[in-house]
Amino acid sequence: MVASSPDPAPAPGLVARLRAAGCVFAEDEAALLLGEGLGPDDLEARVARRVAGEPLEQVLGWAAFRGRRVRVLPGVFVPRRRTEAMAAVALELLAGRADPVVVDLCCGTGALAVVLGGSIPGAEVHAADLDPVAVACARLNLPARAVHEGDLFDALPPRLRGQVDLVACNAPYVPTGRIALMPPEARDHERRIALDGGADGLDVHRRVAAAAPAWLAPGGVLLLESSEEQADASAAACAGAGMDVEVVTSPGTGSTVVVARTPDAAAGWTTGRS
Incomplete structure (x- = not known):
């Protein structure tokens, strides 16, 4: 709802x-x-x-996300309540950081960027998506110059390379074979590019994990929304890219977030959670 x-x-x-x-x-x-x-x-x-059978949020043209109204166009991935947990983790990590650079990767509507940009004074927030329909939607919610179209980090301005303090990424992670089992609201009314994560659901996670260290600033953090059953594999992909990893779960929302830090980040960044 x-x-x-x-x-x-x-x-x-x-x-x-x-x-x-x-x-x-x-x-x-x-x-x-x-x-x-x-x-x-x-x-x-x-x-x-x-x-x-169209999702209510697409019918209304908006969704509520952490107390904000976010525009939703037909066909665009609808922000999930469980993703609010990743926004909460991001806000906790960014508390007290001066003028951070933040990226909402695989942004869809740009809901994460809306919340982070609206909650952190001085933040430089960017959003990126490969789907042009999602990009058009995100530009209704964010300044157009902050929304970039392209394949993962390749969409971002080159000047951000090595400068990003936090990447929040809700990449597609549904295994291809399970898309047919999803509720019709999702499988029939959200674009497949926003759902299909490949054979085991983690194709995009692996690509994001491999590329993230080059874009993160010293002490930077990557957040990946995952599932409980996939979290260990998502975490392993991040560890394989040289990052320190923990998994944060929120049983009340069903949310699982992989938190991956660049090696020198452990002393300065912590979620305060187990």
Whole structure:
């Protein structure tokens, strides 16, 4: 869900349609749709999209992420609540750092960049994605000059090489063979490039881990969202690139984040977690 229910109270007929379509939180969704203040025709068009299975966030055109509204275009990966845990880790690591350079890699909507840039005074924030649709969406949420289109670190301005304090990366990590098992909202309405991580789900993680040390500043940190079953392999890829690694889990959200530091970072950067 994108947020708690606003006024006005949902109409019973609308709730019934959404519930019949399989929407578990039908009352909340109806209230959110009504809260957009749409005319009857526009409301009906959006309800029809939702009933047809399109993610609510794409239907509304926005998602809530750590208390902020982030624009979401059709087809773009919808920010997950579990990714808020990675944002929290990033904010903890960056606390007290003066004017850090931060990169949201595989940015999708740019939700991580929005939160980090809006929470850290003086931060220089960049976002990058290979998908032009995601880039267009991120440019609705961030200054256009801060959003770059291209393949991982190759998208970034060359001047950032060796200068980045923190990279937050929610790369695709679903194994190719499991995409067909994903909920229809994801597999049918989010672009495959944002989901498919290769045979074991970690093709992009390995590439990011191998390239990150060249872009990180001394004491820099790479954050990778992973899954509990994949975290050891993600961590091994980072360790193989010469970084010190820990895995941070948040059982309440189902979040698993691999935290990889350049070797001299251990004394100055810590999550304070086990």
